[in-house]
Amino acid sequence: MKLATWNVNSLTVRLAHVLDWLAANPVDVLALQELKLTDDKFPHAAFAQAGYSCQCFGQKTYNGVALISRTPAWAVVKNIPGFDDDMARVISATFTLSTAPAEYSANESSLRNLNKGLRVICAYFPNGQEPGSDKFEYKLAWLDGLRAWLRTELQTYPNLVLMGDYNITFDDADVWDPEGMRDQIHCTDEERYHLQALITLGLVDAHRLFAQPPKSYSWWDYRDMAFRRNRGMRIDHILVSNALKTLVTACHIDKTPRKNERPSDHAPVVVDLQDPPRA
Numbered sequence: 001m002k003l004a005t006w007n008v009n010s011l012t013v014r015l016a017h018v019l020d021w022l023a024a025n026p027v028d029v030l031a032l033q034e035l036k037l038t039d040d041k042f043p044h045a046a047f048a049q050a051g052y053s054c055q056c057f058g059q060k061t062y063n064g065v066a067l068i069s070r071t072p073a074w075a076v077v078k079n080i081p082g083f084d085d086d087m088a089r090v091i092s093a094t095f096t097l098s099t100a101p102a103e104y105s106a107n108e109s110s111l112r113n114l115n116k117g118l119r120v121i122c123a124y125f126p127n128g129q130e131p132g133s134d135k136f137e138y139k140l141a142w143l144d145g146l147r148a149w150l151r152t153e154l155q156t157y158p159n160l161v162l163m164g165d166y167n168i169t170f171d172d173a174d175v176w177d178p179e180g181m182r183d184q185i186h187c188t189d190e191e192r193y194h195l196q197a198l199i200t201l202g203l204v205d206a207h208r209l210f211a212q213p214p215k216s217y218s219w220w221d222y223r224d225m226a227f228r229r230n231r232g233m234r235i236d237h238i239l240v241s242n243a244l245k246t247l248v249t250a251c252h253i254d255k256t257p258r259k260n261e262r263p264s265d266h267a268p269v270v271v272d273l274q275d276p277p278r279a
Contacts, residue, residue, distance in 0.1 A: 031122030035064030083145030119157035
């Protein structure tokens with residue numbers, strides 16, 4: 001089973017990029033962030049023609065998230081329950097495993113109770129703009145809300161994947177210029193504390209389960225030839241629950257779409273995993 005996450009920085013502008021990438025990389029679930037369109041504008045027909053169904057949670061001009069999948073989604077939830085937010089940042093769903101018996105595919109409660117499905121959460125974390133700003137305080141509050149909700153989600157769904165644009169680096173290895181970015185947005189101690197707090201809940205960074213090339217980044221600024229000079233950051237992450245850790249067989253960043261004409265400033269991150277064991 002293959003899962004991927006990609007901040008496309010406007011699906012309207014980059015729909016062709018996404019469809020081309022899916023044709024070359026037929027993942028089972030693709031999490032998209034920064035759709036920058038409302039639900040009524042979402043290109044369901046284009047994805048259906050490519051063999052995918054979609055769950056979307058859009059917003060005009062900003063934000064917006066979606067789950068693109070080869071199998072139907074169950075128990076879809078939008079945003080963080082219990083956290084008051086008018087931004088479209090989170091969408092979650094359970095997906096039937098390819099090995100699950102046919103009788104479970106039409107019964108959501110059976111899928112959940114028998115752990116036949118995989119819970120996938122697509123999230124577009126707040127940017128925060130600048131430490132000390134109101135937007136930074138919103139980011140920290142949002143992270144508190146996310147962690148509180150994830151604690152209960154993991155109890156309900158032991159086979160869980162949280163992926164998306166986190167807008168946070170884990171440590172200096174995720175930053176092209178660690179000293180220059182010290183205490184700057186994406187690299188503050190406060191943000192990294194919250195990211196590690198998610199790990200403490202029982203999640204694992206899939207990317208670091210494997211040896212990776214040095215300076216492996218998922219985002220590069222459009223300015224100053226940052227991509228060509230590989231001056232980037234790794235801020236797009238796939239965290240898997242401990243129940244899935246031993247099932248992850250690979251994880252990589254696909255830089256190919258960043259070479260497109262008018263690309264997103266982010267690259268897809270892809271994880272391969274075996275089907276979770278049956279209950």
